[in-house]
Amino acid sequence: MKILTSRMDAHPSDSHTISRYLATGGYRSLKKALSMEPADIIAEVKASNLRGRGGAGFPCGVKWGFLADVHPRYLVVNGDESEPGTFKDRQLLERDPHQLLEGVIISSHALGVNHAFIYIRGEYPKPARRVQQALADAYASGYVGRNILGSGFDLDITVHLGAGAYICGEETALLNSLEGRRGEPRLKPPFPAVEGLYGKPTIVNNVETLSNMPWIVENGGAAYAAIGPEGSSGTRLFSLSGHVRRPGNHEIVMGMTFGELIEDLGGGIRDGRAIKAFIPGGASAPWFTADHLDVPVTIDDVAKAGSMLGSGAIVVMDETTDVVKAALSVVSFFAHESCGQCTPCREGTTWLENMLRRLTVGQGRAVDLDLLLDVSDNISPGLAWPPRQTTICPLGPSAVSPVLSILTHFRDEVEALVTTGVSS
């Protein structure tokens, strides 16, 4: 069953246009929503059990319920998608921008918002062009702007482009960026729902989360909740990459195992090789191995098994992978993207990067293994999962995930670099 990608599948040549959108039932849910009381729409979203698709998996309706009773208030769409391995929001922005816009308009009506923002990462000019065109068409057709469809509801939507900073995906960093500041995360609380953009109550939701709204309004929250296992209702778009035969995005009902997803949808490992490891939920997530192929793809099962479904990005590594180099690639990412506010993150990620690099170039020392753990512990005290966060945002602890993963699952390979000095 498909919710998010059915239009683009059926109409690959023009699913992004307003004419195709209208011809396939588009903006019908908006009409319905405008005739509903905002509180009733929120009740449907609560009933849907839709959980955020941006990484944290927080129940959307519950978050909406936290919105403080102060006006003006804002809705901000998180389209910063930059977690290595993740490319699902790009497809939704590029191939079905009106679905997102309709979701934004419905949500704004439900939340009493008259100005919404869509934050798209700067490296996405084509998705941005598509969304900007869609928005211009939606304004011209009266779906956005003053007195929408005669309902008396006014809404402006502004597209805001990022400029190359992963950390702006973190919601409070994103708000700072939208305010024209450096994209540095804020201390929470206060949470954005209380004090967000310009100090006003703000809901931040992911692109995929909001793209579900037209379906939920049309079919009802209960129908959405009935799809998939408890706690992971609805369909979800997973990004599959790495050493699989058929990489790409797959919209599935959650609950199948990772093995099935990789084998049946991804076509298995390329060149008939064996799997060595996989990252189940974006670069921040602790790695799984072949032993975890039976874990069901649900938010709660992955958490129970010691990782997270995160942004829905599954990165597969086959048996030929040099896991130390792969971990280095992930750690370098976090070192590069640390905003620098917290010492353990700023210094620690660079230390981890330098130590891993030393190992991969044959200069690893025996003491480095303990040192890696020690520095990891400084960033993420106790090395617990989920991390005991002592930094302002979770980026710091994220950098620890690949390090602990290789030390847990492939310690012998890391040790081998100390004695032989050669990365296999």
Added chain:
Amino acid sequence: MITWSKDRAEAAQRILGSYPERRSAVMPLLYVAMAEYGYVSEQAMRDVAELTGLTPVQVSSVASFYTMYKREEVGRYLVSVCTSVSCHLLGGDDVLHAVEAETGVPHGETGPDGTFSVEHVECIGACGGAPAVQVNYELIEGVTPEKAVELCQWLNATEPDPLLGDEMQALFGGQRSFDWGPSESTGSKGPVPAFGPYSTAGTDRLAGP
């Protein structure tokens, strides 16, 4: 005194009108200024400060946070090669080395004749089409080291303007993250991302009924 082209000056006013507070316009205005001057020059930052009511130091502090605001002149073609994990697993590092060797420009630098700037970048959301490359932020997926070399030669020889992602994908790309849909005739006009009209961000708030 701002001396931007008429189109860009108008775009700036529209951008300022797209936000409840002027300060929010800093980022989109930096893009417009970059299109005007080719990079975020001192003058560009003074202009943006004047438009938003910030000080040039405040603008500079914002600009320096974001990697896409280039504070030095960049080449006509900015080649960005992804080396994050999915691309790394499928040879992104080899693609980067091939680009460096072909252009003679090490990553992080611009060649002396101003044709190429080369950089390695973190994930550009094209992991299903790894290894991925952008030229002036237009995407090409499934690039091999050999194709990357041909891409650089083609840029040098044909000097395409505008630069179309679909054309580059057809000529030099392979595996894609997903079907791209119909080809576009919009592309980049220089080493600045080609967003909507006038290469600017924002919407026309006045267009509503």
